[in-house]
Amino acid sequence: MxxxxxxxxxxxxxxxxxxxxxxxxxxxxxxxxxxxxxxxxxxxxxxxxxxxxxxxxxxxxxxxxxxESPKSGDWVMRPELSKAHLDQEDRDLDFEKEMQLQPHILYFSMTSGLKVGVTRVKNMQTRWIDQGAVESIILLELPNRYLAGLAEVELKEDYSDKTNWRKMLTNEINKVDLINEKKNALDKLSNDLKKYKSGNDEVYKFNYNxxxxxxxxxxxxxxxxxxxxxxxxxxxxxxxxxxxxxxxxxxxxxxxxxxxxxx
Ligand SMILES: [Zn+2]
Structure with missing residues (x-):
């Protein structure tokens, strides 16, 4: 037991x-x-x-x-609301600086279909596995959470940021070519954000038991x-x-x- x-x-x-x-x-x-x-x-x-x-x-x-916990501030789910780079506190500035002011990525992952998301570089593989992604690719590499959030907002008009968990679990995946879609997405981003383009075009693959x-x-x-x-x-x-x-x-x-x- x-x-x-x-x-x-x-x-x-x-x-x-x-x-x-x-x-x-x-x-x-x-x-x-x-x-x-x-x-x-x-x-x-x-x-x-x-x-x-x-x-x-x-x-x-x-x-x-x-x-009340700094771990569940609004910036966790909505990275564009991050304010630590402005030295502004949400719930606990020291914690927010530690979490937000570190390298982040904007990525595409294939969960139920294509989705866009933001995560810390340190956490990326865990993040993809936790959401049940079968493939993923890095779009941008950014110095903090705020910028990654801005880029995600720009792409949300064209790409979902959600996973349909039922489809993820029945393995009904709408597959697309991630390398090709990365090019399309970069074209849609504003120049201020495009400059953070990741040169890493590896398609990460995950196999579940x-x-x-x-x-x-x-x-x-x-x-x-x-x-x-x-x-x-x-x-x-x-x-x-x-x-x-x-x-x-x-x-x-x-x-x-x-x-x-x-x-
Ligand atoms: Zn409690």
Whole structure:
């Protein structure tokens, strides 16, 4: 029996990708759990910011922390709202400087279809794997989050920034040629941003350990049920995929205290 606070799985970009579900004093190698029955039961809450046993509101945080923690400021989801480069505080200037004032990329990834996004250079492979991308390419390399956000806003008129998680999990992907699409996208950007073009045209590829993709999916969560059961047939993005076509998004269940049994 494994127990602890759920947090998103750690991934290792191997072929196939390896996932580890880590707790304070033990861990589960998820690829080895494929073909086994998993039983997850909810025992309580542990806010990832204050550690309180308080109902989780979003992103693993209780309501108070969600609205107060510097880790969930508006600039996280909307990079163009970053202000650390102006020395302006949102919730905690030291934290925001550390996170925002470091090299970022604007990228294309292929999740359910083509999507545009922003992430820190240090975090890029993890970001792509977490969203279940099968391919990705770097468009721009920028010195901070704000500029990456501006570039993303320019491309949002022509490209989605969202993943259709159902299609990602049923593996119905609208594939496009990323190198070709990178050229098209660079043509659309303003000159101020085009100068950050990345010379790296590598198409990164990701292979997930999924025995059989479901035809349609139904989501389960600890918010709605106290127990999650099923035979694991694969892991993609931050989702566990079960034999009966139900799926469990580990990331959106962060902050729940659970016990997990395997057999
Ligand atoms: Zn809290």
């Amino acid at each position: 494994f127990s602890g606070v759920l947090q998103k799985m750690t991934s290792i970009n191997d072929n196939p990708i390896r996932y580890i579900l880590e707790f304070e004093s033990n861990f589960i190698l998820m690829n080895q759990a494929i073909n086994k029955e998993i039983h997850i039961s909810k025992k309580g809450y542990c806010c990832l910011s204050c550690s309180g046993n308080i109902e989780i509101f979003a992103n693993g945080f209780c309501k108070k922390c969600f609205f 999924v025995l059989d993709y479901p035809k349609s999916v139904k989501s389960k969560s600890l918010k709605k049920s106290n127990e999650i059961n099923g035979k694991l047939v694969g892991v993609k993005g931050q989702y566990l995929i079960f034999e009966d076509s139900t799926v469990f998004n580990v990331r959106s269940n962060e902050g729940y205290v659970v016990e997990i049994g395997l057999k």
